Amino acid sequence: MDLVTQLDNDIDLLLKIMSSSIAYVSRKAKHQQLPDSLVPLTITGRTEAVEPHEMSESIDELVADLVLKAKEIQEIILHLPDDKLGEDETLQRDLAQLESEMRVANQDYRQALKEAETLRDQVKTLTRQLCDGQAELRAWLVKDD
Numbered sequence: 001m002d003l004v005t006q007l008d009n010d011i012d013l014l015l016k017i018m019s020s021s022i023a024y025v026s027r028k029a030k031h032q033q034l035p036d037s038l039v040p041l042t043i044t045g046r047t048e049a050v051e052p053h054e055m056s057e058s059i060d061e062l063v064a065d066l067v068l069k070a071k072e073i074q075e076i077i078l079h080l081p082d083d084k085l086g087e088d089e090t091l092q093r094d095l096a097q098l099e100s101e102m103r104v105a106n107q108d109y110r111q112a113l114k115e116a117e118t119l120r121d122q123v124k125t126l127t128r129q130l131c132d133g134q135a136e137l138r139a140w141l142v143k144d145d
Contacts (some may be wrong), residue, residue, distance in 0.1 A: 003079055006076055012073055017069060028058070030049040030052070030055075050062065
């Protein structure tokens with residue numbers, strides 16, 4: 001998998017973790033009425049509240065997952081090519097070598113294609129001769145009767 005695809009997948013996963021984390025915390029946290037709040041607690045919705053220590057552990061785990069994924073993304077970003085890489089002599093040499101190998105491979109392909117066409121023509125000729133011979137034999141057999 002190339003780096004850009006891996007980066008895309010990791011960012012996508014990070015966003016999913018963040019989204020599900022927000023949904024989990026808002027669904028499982030105990031809501032408390034703030035002083036001077038205009039919105040009554042009953043309007044905020046029913047929750048499936050968990051104990052405070054469980055919520056704290058869950059939040060710690062979610063934060064650890066987010067930090068880990070963010071570090072992985074940062075590591076991928078550090079390995080992405082930059083503008084300086086295009087001027088590198090090693091890269092130019094490698095590209096020239098790959099181009100040379102590609103020319104040889106294309107030449108080999110063209111040669112194999114010519115051989116295949118020659119063999120196809122030979123098979124076609126032999127098949128035609130076989131059919132003609134079989135037709136002549138049938139004609140001879142019919143003539144003998």
